[in-house]
Amino acid sequence: MTGAAVSAIAVEGIAKSYGGPNVLEDVSLEAVAGEILGIIGPNGSGKTTLFGVISGAHAPSAGRVVLQGRDITDLSAAERAKNGIGRTFQVPQTFSQMSVYENLLVATKFGAGLSDDAAEVLIRETLELCDFTHRTDAQAGELSLLDRKRLELARALATKPAVLLLDEIAGGLTDKEAEGLVATITALAARGIAVIWIEHLVHVLTHAAHRLAVLGEGRIIAAGQPRETMQLPKVRQIYFGMEPEQHDLD
Amino acid sequence: MRLPSINRSFIVLAVIVLFLILVPILGSRSTVNLVAEMAAVLAIALMWNLLAGFGGMVFMGFQVFVGIGGYAVFMAANGFQVLPFPFILLSAALCALTALAIMPILSRLQGAQFAIASWVISEVVRLTVFQTSVLGGGGGISLTAMRSVPRELRMYGTYGSAALVLIVALVVCVFLMRSRVGLALRAIRDNATAAEAMGIDLRRTQRLVMMIAAAVAGAGGGAYYMLALQIGPGTAFSMNWMAITLFVVILGGIGTLEGPIVGVVVYFLLRETLSDLGSVYFILLGLMAILVTLLFPKGAWGGLRQLIGQDLLPIRRNPSESKG
Ligand SMILES: Nc1ncnc2c1ncn2[C@@H]1O[C@H](COP(=O)(O)OP(=O)(O)OP(=O)(O)O)[C@@H](O)[C@H]1O
Ligand SMILES: [Mg+2]
Numbered sequence: 195m196t197g198a199a200v201s202a203i204a205v206e207g208i209a210k211s212y213g214g215p216n217v218l219e220d221v222s223l224e225a226v227a228g229e230i231l232g233i234i235g236p237n238g239s240g241k242t243t244l245f246g247v248i249s250g251a252h253a254p255s256a257g258r259v260v261l262q263g264r265d266i267t268d269l270s271a272a273e274r275a276k277n278g279i280g281r282t283f284q285v286p287q288t289f290s291q292m293s294v295y296e297n298l299l300v301a302t303k304f305g306a307g308l309s310d311d312a313a314e315v316l317i318r319e320t321l322e323l324c325d326f327t328h329r330t331d332a333q334a335g336e337l338s339l340l341d342r343k344r345l346e347l348a349r350a351l352a353t354k355p356a357v358l359l360l361d362e363i364a365g366g367l368t369d370k371e372a373e374g375l376v377a378t379i380t381a382l383a384a385r386g387i388a389v390i391w392i393e394h395l396v397h398v399l400t401h402a403a404h405r406l407a408v409l410g411e412g413r414i415i416a417a418g419q420p421r422e423t424m425q426l427p428k429v430r431q432i433y434f435g436m437e438p439e440q441h442d443l444d
Numbered sequence: 445m446r447l448p449s450i451n452r453s454f455i456v457l458a459v460i461v462l463f464l465i466l467v468p469i470l471g472s473r474s475t476v477n478l479v480a481e482m483a484a485v486l487a488i489a490l491m492w493n494l495l496a497g498f499g500g501m502v503f504m505g506f507q508v509f510v511g512i513g514g515y516a517v518f519m520a521a522n523g524f525q526v527l528p529f530p531f532i533l534l535s536a537a538l539c540a541l542t543a544l545a546i547m548p549i550l551s552r553l554q555g556a557q558f559a560i561a562s563w564v565i566s567e568v569v570r571l572t573v574f575q576t577s578v579l580g581g582g583g584g585i586s587l588t589a590m591r592s593v594p595r596e597l598r599m600y601g602t603y604g605s606a607a608l609v610l611i612v613a614l615v616v617c618v619f620l621m622r623s624r625v626g627l628a629l630r631a632i633r634d635n636a637t638a639a640e641a642m643g644i645d646l647r648r649t650q651r652l653v654m655m656i657a658a659a660v661a662g663a664g665g666g667a668y669y670m671l672a673l674q675i676g677p678g679t680a681f682s683m684n685w686m687a688i689t690l691f692v693v694i695l696g697g698i699g700t701l702e703g704p705i706v707g708v709v710v711y712f713l714l715r716e717t718l719s720d721l722g723s724v725y726f727i728l729l730g731l732m733a734i735l736v737t738l739l740f741p742k743g744a745w746g747g748l749r750q751l752i753g754q755d756l757l758p759i760r761r762n763p764s765e766s767k768g
Contacts, residue, residue: 249641250640251637251640251641270640270645271640271641272640272642272643272644272645272646273643273645275640275641275642275643276643281641283637283638283641287635287637287638287641288635288638289630289631289634289635289638289639290634290635291630291633291634292630292631292634293760293762295761295762295763296627296760296761299627299761300627300628300631300639300642300644301642301643303624303627304628304642304643304644305642305643306643307643314763317763330763331762349642353642353643
């Protein structure tokens with residue numbers, strides 16, 4: 195990605211504490227339209243918290259969130275969703291009493307703000323894209339964990355996001371399924387969506403991401419071209435030092 | 445036979461409306477009064493179910509709207525010495541405003557705190573009415589405006605008011621729950637975090653539903669006390685209203701539209717046949733509630749639904765018939 199492109203989403207000098215010490219400290223990042231920005235970091239380094247701050251679930255203690263040039267730090271999570279921020283949850287938060295169809299209906303009616311007819315079309319497209327057409331009527335609460343994660347992705351897409359935040363959606367997939375997922379996300383980015391993708395499976399991100407940022411104890415400790423970033427000694431140390439069983443780079 | 449779900453709702457609504465029209469034509473005086481009372485109670489229960497069953501807002505001081513609705517009719521009709529019937533609109537308006545006024549406090553609370561706060565608010569209003577002499581203080585007031593009204597007009601007017609409130613309550617439930625607002629309400633109840641992340645404004649949705657429920661319940665309270673001709677703070681703001689509402693909604697099936705309808709029929713059947721038994725009647729009511737909830741965790745309607753195999757007033761949205 196070129197530096198000349200306008201940023202779709204940016205965070206500037208973000209700090210966040212849940213009452214105790216800062217969980218995020220002076221975090222600045224940006225992603226442009228069409229870009230896939232990967233984020234890795236050990237457990238508890240603040241990745242999910244960063245998504246909470248971007249999506250409006252958590253208010254930061256310092257810093258700003260900027261969506262397409264507009265400061266959205268004071269907007270509610272609902273307003274941000276309407277303005278183009280779509281997210282998935284690491285622990286699936288599907289509407290368990292609703293059908294797959296109704297889960298997507300909520301996203302299209304409120305997040306995307308579509309009329310019934312337009313919603314219908316988008317839901318069908320999304321179901322096909324996420325390979326869910328055979329499960330439309332299934333109750334979300336009765337799906338397997340893997341299927342609920344897929345529904346998370348489908349539902350986030352059904353809000354018609356300009357910025358898509360993915361929090362560990364590849365865990366538990368076979369290599370072949372992970373490849374399919376990378377292809378899907380790459381295609382979405384090619385349509386102009388800015389994707390920020392948290393994943394513990396480093397090899398997935400080195401395939402998919404244009405850039406990689408590494409979080410360590412709430413700070414960005416490295417960012418850049420994925421393979422180069424992974425070769426940095428401080429990244430290897432923090433990452434492989436703590437997670438010896440991780441997949442190696444290919 | 446499986447009809448498209450909205451048509452099924454229309455048929456059920458039409459049957460209920462037909463029943464409500466036939467009662468004054470065919471029924472005796474006491475039947476008409478009984479059905480009027482049932483209609484008012486059912487309207488109130490449907491609205492509580494809308495809040496608690498669909499919206500997850502367990503409003504334990506719901507009698508506040510019954511009381512304010514009742515007092516509004518009495519004060520206005522007595523003040524002008526005119527027919528009281530149209531003033532159920534005033535009841536509705538006042539209760540909607542009350543809901544609007546208390547929502548900033550309640551929307552900060554959840555679960556048990558919400559329930560207790562709503563009950564405290566109701567108690568505050570009851571005590572205030574108790575201390576206010578213009579409102580008749582502790583002794584209450586009678587509907588003097590009704591004295592000069594001919595008996596027939598009094599009966600049919602009251603019945604008509606209660607029946608209308610019930611029809612409005614049913615139509616509101618069916619259409620609201622199938623609408624965008626109903627979808628939002630179900631989503632919030634299901635998973636508030638996800639609902640916000642999908643673009644749903646929690647507070648706005650809850651405030652709107654709260655105002656609607658308060659308005660219709662207030663009109664129900666107005667109709668109910670027109671029938672009683674007498675109102676006082678001890679009864680109108682009594683926790684007894686909550687007991688009846690809980691019985692009707694939970695025994696019938698909370699979080700369904702059919703449940704309270706079944707529940708109100710069961711409640712009045714028991715009351716009309718057993719209330720001569722005195723305190724044994726209350727024990728029987730309690731046992732009945734326990735038994736049904738043990739046998740049918742989803743209420744009496746949950747059991748019936750298994751027999752019928754389909755919802756009569758469905759709210760679930762399916763592809764290409766989701767309009768409404
Ligand atoms: N709601 C919360 N309240 C208090 N502390 C929290 C909360 N959420 C997260 N934390 C703490 O903040 C820190 C960062 O957590 P976060 O979930 O953002 O990390 P993460 O990088 O996503 O971890 P993982 O890889 O395990 O998903 C952790 O120490 C965690 O215990
Ligand atoms: Mg996380």
